[in-house]
Amino acid sequence: MLFCFDFDGTLSDIVKNPDKAQPVKNAEKSVERLAALKGCMVCVISGRRIYDLKKRFKVKNIIYCGNHGAEIQGRGISYRFRLDEAYKKSVKCASFLVWGALKKIPGFIKENKGYVTAFHYRNVSAPDRLKVERWFRNFADAGNSMIRIRKGNKVFEILPAIFTGKAQAIRLIAEKEQIPEQGVFFAGDDTTDIEAFKELGKKTVKVFIGRKTVTAADMLLKSPQELVLLLEIMMDLMKEG
Ligand SMILES: [Mg+2]
Known part of the structure; x- marks a missing residue:
């Protein structure tokens, strides 16, 4: 499976100064645990640049995807969108x-x-x-x-105008890793994530984080803390098989 998470508002709370954004409690720990599971791959995908993302979210063995998918790095992938x-x-x-x-x-x-x-x-x-x-x-x-x-x-x-978005990047990684549409999970909180929800395959699991109803999502969670909880529950279930 490929688990993709946006960062701001998804793994971190939204803060007044974007420069102060930090992952919520246990977010790094849970993601690290998820990335270590057999058959699981994790990607953090954000509008931030990769170097910025890596400074805030320090987990080894995951894919970092910056600039809404224009840069991808990690797990043997190194990709950069080239522009005219x-x-x-x-x-x-x-x-x-x-x-x-x-x-x-x-x-x-x-x-x-x-x-x-x-x-x-x-x-x-x-x-x-x-x-x-x-x-x-x-x-x-x-x-x-x-x-x-x-x-x-x-x-x-x-x-x-021709710039790639998160959905294209997720698809690119899934294709490379031969992960089918139903094996992809994506959580995000922003309008750009909703855009991606609509572009991703119907079978992809889409989770919206926030306090509004998003029809393009399969699941609505109120906060990043709830997402961490969901991951913990999912991992416990996976362990039990
Ligand atoms: Mg966000």
Whole structure:
């Protein structure tokens, strides 16, 4: 089986400052135990870069997948999505425009993630949040076909239009390891994860973490702590055969 987990909001609680995100209690221990089981492979897949992810979630013998699937590393896999110059330039140019227009808003943060630029507004005041959202809506309507704007949890990302997402990365790993669709498990909490739920095969087990109803998911859990509990229960059941 291939177990895939998003990081922020899935293995860690969402915190005000994304730089302070840490795995919840026992998350690393449970994932490590899962990765050591025969026939189980674990992948942590996040919008963060791999080096950032590895700093926060320290488990050996798992696959790390960064930048929403554009970089994959571990268990004999080393993959990097290659991008045409024209796309890189479009992202750069659009990011420049965004930053020029919104950088004066207190709490508005730009994060360069290689092919992707993220604009965080978690720490922006409520009226300014509306301003940011309105601005991005208008910007998206202007329609540059080389880029795509993706909205996450209090973050907007500008990415190349042809960019891969988490679903493609999960499929790539599953194919390489010859794991069938029904052997794949994926847990996530964000809009980008729901996007992936819809793209993944029907038989894939999809778990949404959060306090809303997501019809594309097979199971709804309230918090990362509940996910850790689920893993523990699953592993105990597997042990019993
Ligand atoms: Mg997340």
